[in-house]
Amino acid sequence: xxxxxxxxxxxxxxxxxLTIWVAHTLHKNGRIFLVxxxxxxxxxxxxxxxxxxxxxxxxxLGFVSLALKLGYEISSPKEGIEALSVKxxxxxxxxxxxxxxxxxxxxxxxQRATQRNAPPPVTPDAFTPVREV
Amino acid sequence: MSRLTLLFDPTCGLCRRVHGWLADQPKLIELRMIPIRTxxxxxxxxxxxxxxxxxxxxxxxxxGAVYFGPKAWLMVLWALTRYREWSYxxxxxxxxxxxxxxxxxxxxxxxxxxxxxxSLSR
Numbered sequence: 001x002x003x004x005x006x007x008x009x010x011x012x013x014x015x016x017x018l019t020i021w022v023a024h025t026l027h028k029n030g031r032i033f034l035v036x037x038x039x040x041x042x043x044x045x046x047x048x049x050x051x052x053x054x055x056x057x058x059x060x061l062g063f064v065s066l067a068l069k070l071g072y073e074i075s076s077p078k079e080g081i082e083a084l085s086v087k088x089x090x091x092x093x094x095x096x097x098x099x100x101x102x103x104x105x106x107x108x109x110x111q112r113a114t115q116r117n118a119p120p121p122v123t124p125d126a127f128t129p130v131r132e133v
Numbered sequence: 134m135s136r137l138t139l140l141f142d143p144t145c146g147l148c149r150r151v152h153g154w155l156a157d158q159p160k161l162i163e164l165r166m167i168p169i170r171t172x173x174x175x176x177x178x179x180x181x182x183x184x185x186x187x188x189x190x191x192x193x194x195x196x197g198a199v200y201f202g203p204k205a206w207l208m209v210l211w212a213l214t215r216y217r218e219w220s221y222x223x224x225x226x227x228x229x230x231x232x233x234x235x236x237x238x239x240x241x242x243x244x245x246x247x248x249x250x251x252s253l254s255r
Contacts, residue, residue, distance in 0.1 A: 015145060048229060058246050088160060098168060099219060113247045115161075115217050115218065118217065118221075120134070120211055121207050121208075121211055121221050121223075121224035122200065122204045122207050122208065122219040123195070124198035124199055124200055124204075125199055125200060125201045126178050126198075126201075127198055127201040128178050128193065128197050128199050129178070129179065129180050129197055129198045130178060130193065130195065130196070130197045131176065131177055131178070131179060132177070
């Protein structure tokens with residue numbers, strides 16, 4: 001097997017493993033957040049969690065696949081490792097950015113949910129009887 | 134608390150503009166707007182001093198809690214989905230004095246501001 005094919009296979013192996021690991025982390029730890037956001041409604045939290053993870057997989061695997069092509073020939077294992085490190089580094093940065101974006105979504109959702117039940121910011125100046133007719 | 138009633142001054146252009154803007158905003162709590170010193174306002178709040186309501190914005194909750202002036206404006210922000218966060222920020226001990234000053238200034242000069250705004254948009 002020539003060095004280029006070897007580099008491609010290693011790249012795919014590492015990138016896909018990383019994607020699965022990050023998605024798994026997100027799925028496992030994001031659930032607690034979502035259950036809180038949806039006031040203990042676990043089926044809804046699980047459903048939203050699943051949908052988020054599917055989106056995460058699609059975007060990341062799509063990126064991994066688009067970024068596969070090297071565009072130049074590799075002649076030695078040294079060049080192979082260098083090319084691999086650039087590719088995997090890029091994938092990791094994209095994964096990281098996506099991961100923080102997901103965290104942002106989680107915290108926004110949570111913030112909104114807690115705000116809905118928050119008390120008034122100030123105390124009243126007086127009280128008056130209200131008559132509804 | 135599920136509803137806030139705003140007693141607003143329909144004779145000032147600025148208040149009418151705010152009234153229109155509020156109608157379009159997404160809300161966390163229902164807002165009902167009643168013009169000040171009208172039969173309707175007196176009927177809903179028979180024991181309120183209605184002469185005071187022409188001096189500054191008055192907001193009353195469905196449980197009868199009365200908020201006047203700067204506090205009333207903060208309660209209006211609190212009722213809006215997009216500005217609830219701001220109502221807490223502006224009512225923090227550090228910012229409340231400034232909020233009070235700015236709101237009273239706008240309220241006192243609301244007719245002048247209305248005239249300026251009207252002349253600009255003409």
